[in-house]
Amino acid sequence: MIGAYYDTVFAAAQDQGLPVETAADHAASAFLDGKPARQGKRKWSGADRHAAFWASGFLRNLPARAWQQESLGLALARYLTQDRFACPDIVSHVATLAPEVLQQAARHAGLVLRQDSPRWREIEAQADREPEAFIDFVQIFRIFRHAHQVRVEEVERLRQPLAALTPLDLLVYASLHVFERLMPDLLKRRSVRDEPDAQAVWDAIEDMLAWKLATCEAASLLLNDPGIAASLRQHLTPFLFPSGEAPGPRHDLREAFAALLDAQIELNAFIAQSADAFSYDDGIRFVRQGERLEIVEVDATARAAWHRDRDKLIRLQQYWLYRGMEALMTSPALLALVSPAHPEANLQAFAKAMGTWLRLQEVYGVAEQVRTETGSSVDVFRALLATELMTAFYIEDFLRPYHHHLQQFGHPWLALGRLAFGGLLQPEQNRFPITWSDRAAKIARITPWTVTPDHPQGQARAAEAILDFWTSDWNALAERLREGDVAPRPRWQERPVLKMGRHLFQLPWMMAVQNNATAAVNNLRRLGAARGEARDETRRIETQLGALFEQRGFRVLVGHELPAAVCDDANAGEIDLLCALEGHLLILELKSTYQRRSVKDAWMHRTSTLRKAGWQLHRKVPAVRQALRHDAALRQALALPPEAAPEITAWIVDTSIEWDHQSFRGFLKVSLEEVQIALRDDRRWLNDPEGLFRATSVRDTAARPDTGSEPTDTLYPDGFSARQFVAIVESAEIWTDTA
Template sequence: MVQRATNYYDGLFVRLIGDGVSQRIAVERVGTAYLDGKPSPVGKKKLTKKERDGLFWSSDVVRCCPPDAWGAEAMSLALARYLGQEPVTADRLVTRVAREAPEALIRAVRHSGLVLNPNSPRRAELDQAASECEAVAELCRVLDLFARAHRERVAALEAHKAQLAGLSVFDVLIYASLYAFEVLVPKDFTGKLPAPRSGADVQVAWDALSDLLAWKLAGASGSSLKLTDDSIGRSIARHLRPVLFESGTTSTGEAFRYLSAFHALMDAQVELNEFISRSADAFSYDDGIRFERSGDRLEIVEVDPAARAAWQRDGLKLERLHGYWFHRAVDTYVEQVAADPATWMIGRTENAEANRVAWLRSLQAQLRLREAYGVADEVTSDSGETVDLFRALLSLDLMSAFFLRDFLAAFAERVDASGDWIVALQRLAMDGLRDGLQNRMPLTWSSRDSKVSNITGWTVTKSEPAGNPRMASAILDFWTYDMVATAERLQRNEPGLQPHLFERPVLKFGASLVQLPWVVGVQNNSAAAINNLRRLGARRGQARDEARRIEAGLARLMETRGFKTLLNWKPPRDLDDPGEVDLIATLGQHLFVIEVKSTFMRRSQRDAWLHSTTTLRKAGQQLRRKVEAVSVAMASDPELRALLDLTEDRAPTRHHGWIADTSIECDHKRFAGFLKVSVEELLIALRDDRHLLNDPEGLLAGNYREDQSGEADTSRSAWTLYPDGFSAERFIEVIETEAVWDLRDRTQHRPSPQ
């Protein structure tokens, strides 16, 4: 009894009931407090996750939880969290919920990730609870099939790993590069077009290679990761030269056996990853489907087509946003060239077209980072050095242009001529040697000093005509993936994020740097920059300032539309402290309270679900308190009204709360009743330039003609979101009906000329 009397969660429940809150709402709020990591630290005392779990699951709130409360959001997510952890046991909890609320238990099991953890003690508890409900028993049979399928794929992968266990990380990258030129590199493109975004199959292969890289790094010695010219030479002589230059001789057997084994290893890794993403993660996080057992097979049944369509629609939105920012970059580029034609002139004259595209791509990423993510023109690299963002972006885009033109397109030409990928690679390498001793191998390497020297030429400005080696060094660090540091972290079993290959595409092996032309040449550098800063660099000291700049940018745009805005207002603090309000805006009878969240670009349903149930769920709770605080203050605080140029008899009567998030996931869903909308959608709606989402001048489709830009301008009246002029009412309608994304507008292009 003593423990329960001092239990934080029981105390909170008692206070809520004492305040007149109903039992159902009180349980939901206690569950929310648990999910939000409360109780908050007192002084230096901070509960561990295990201690917090122990408190919550031993509380009377849980022990006496009404059956219908388990189906509500907070307790459902809490139950999923219980099933996903192992240290804390709540005696007979699972059995009780199976008896009283089986549907809630089944949903929690799906969301817990238990599907890939059959040895968890929670899985044993679920088996014991199966006797309480046939639906739970059937769930256990489904989980058994998942577990068997997962075991089979893991066993197959481990068997293939054993065939390559003796290879170094660099050796594996050699075979990965040979595999890429044989399987992944397109055979039918030219270097004249902008770099294509990586397709789904390519991304799957890159992800598989990232997993294999982590496997090798976890077992690699520090000395093997500090490459020298001698160690690189030995690897090339043993693993690359026999394939490219000694094909058909008796000395090539080992290399081709390893290459064949690598093919099998990649197939096994892809098979496991696809099983996890398309089956296990779909089971866990795709509420639009359910898995039904048919004997020893599982079949997918679609139960909510709209939910599944939303995920696909969000992907299409990202593609259109990519085009939107490219068109914005073209407009900015034209202005820059008009002001100073020599601004963008870099590199050799024969590469002018590719370099111009690189410049446009860099402007595209910079505009997006600046306006949608609040990133300043200078950022800090992991080394602590200040980096000019545009020059960092331009350096990567120029690398991409170089690899696309001189490696991938050149390889495609030679494949077309020879019909053999090995012959094409051989000719590519030999032609590089004849053309100034240039490295045209399937992967490239250089010293850090050499790479800095190359990048220095891309940092030339009027004030520094010879470039800036220190800036070049910082830019290189910005894009560097440190193999030694990652290996040390993995071997210490420390938590941390592993970069995707495209996010930091310069692989650092001590003083040597390795690049993969088949990645860098086709990757999406805009997404690379966003995730470099917002995923890998989320804890940078600049992140807070970036969020403030997003808020300020939205405020400026709203003010151009007649809104009166107020940033970062702090309401009076009470027991339910709402915290700082990011943005308040008023126009006519409408008041907007906007909560801004800045995160990264996700690629999986698991990541999207976690974002929904953590960041966005909490944002909804925060916004509820903030809207209430602003509404109360609007009626009683003359100082707040004065800041918004309002009088007591001219206060807004219609209040709106929106969550503005940099990510596209869960777009237009509601959290605690409040609409979640992307920052970019708000920007486009306020700028009224949604026509740029539809490639109006055919730049991306390859249909551009110089004489059609004027026609595109004159047709903008047909695309405006505000044909009767801007108003708060129409702005709300535009956002709530997703008018920015109206696909019907896409039919208004001029058809491509025949």
């Protein structure tokens, strides 16, 4: 019987003498983990699992304290997230028994922005049945609905003046806006990424382009040279080269773009800072004061941890640039390839590419070659180098001259016009705020960046693969958006070469300031999560981390399967890493994902991947303890003496920084990079020892570290030991600023 599965899990836990709350936790965790995957030959769907779980008899007999467990609350949130299966009686049951659990589940299900869902109507109905508990809660949701609707309607209204524009036309006005509003601040030695509203602008422009791609005529993306010229002649060149004989600039469209951008920023801010914060930030709560809401902080520690994790990510970017510079300085063959034109900028481009390449190898297990979506094989380092050289090119040949012209003429349009005119005076030098070329020309320009000792002229095939790696096909993307495809779509910074028809477009103003390292990681790990190579990369991460432990004297087992004969839990699963030294045994559960940007994405990671990892260690640690008592071969492989039980430490080791040093079922979550840095004992590079990042402008590319300096900061002044290593990681000592 389909509904009996979870009752069986519950009963089996009780047969082991576990309390009713723990038994319910076991059943709910199985549901959250997608179990069972099938019954006999029939594969279970999500709706099947919902039907089976919510039909379980034990749920109606649980005490309130059982529902207050995270797993039961998340299961309820999972139910409220979907619309295919209905079980309103469980909503009424929990509303009476534990109303605060139902309210939190409604928040975590994101119902505040889905109030047309039948699940929300089930919540609303509780205001009549349990008015004291739910009337105020429902009123808060209604305030959110009104505020959201007002902002959505404003965005839709302001889209109308721009409805007839093509995607290329919209890119023109985006470029004009950036050079008018953002670039002057950047060029006053203030980094765009340091501006509080800069990322909001990039995100809003991307949303506007997504709207345009979803609604435009397919023919508007099949661009040819006459079509490009017509668009620029109408929308761009009148600003850059004003003439009394030609139609003037469309200031009405420029102003309409700015108005829509402001409205889109406001809508996005409402969703991220209000709706998503209400739904996924448990460090705050919203309190109704009449018809308005006030935010009250309820967990300052949790909110501070979020900001610390962001700071750690910035410091890790610094660390990898120092690592990249060190590797570059010890590679004469690579140094010989640095172009004498703008040598400082090109040298830093090589160092950044090398740092990102080391990170992809050591943290994400990426091989030297990966497959692109088109099936070509790309050299990852060369792909990284190409995008860093593009960034260096756009800084040196676009932003610096633009800054000079802006200082000279005092107006962004005059400066852009002078920049573009200078390009027209040189053969094949496009200096417009949007650049474009056909595929063959782009391959020819990238080919010199693929030079190796074996191919001194470069390789066109390698350049073609690099282009495929960084290209977003807007024709295909538009079709996906029109069809409502919910699969992850490339953000424009992740794949910044934009394909429309047979032409490829780039935005110098975006390429000059974007974070290419994050773009590369998410290109491979977010967009490419389903690649066939991902499984090999996961195994490579385990093997490489194991090798680092071995260098410190640990005995290591990678991917160890516990024989059924030596432990009772046959489903304990594979142990990613077992590392033993000096009577200490580390049990590590590794997780590899991507870099997140929103509180919603971070919450999803915490309640899915990390929650499951905590559950896995909850099962694996007792299984390992039991195996050590009965498996002499295992103890011998780990060089553990038979007479004493080892001191066991178990961690969740994750490639992402979110929820760093938080506990999941009692097990510490730490970042993989933190463990690697503690093993290498090179935290000095986290602290910017040579002041490379004290410069505040992305245009200042001349500073670089002297990596020949001797390390002065060690984590192990008395020598390395397993006990001290564990203490250093668990106390987060690598993040102590010793500079």
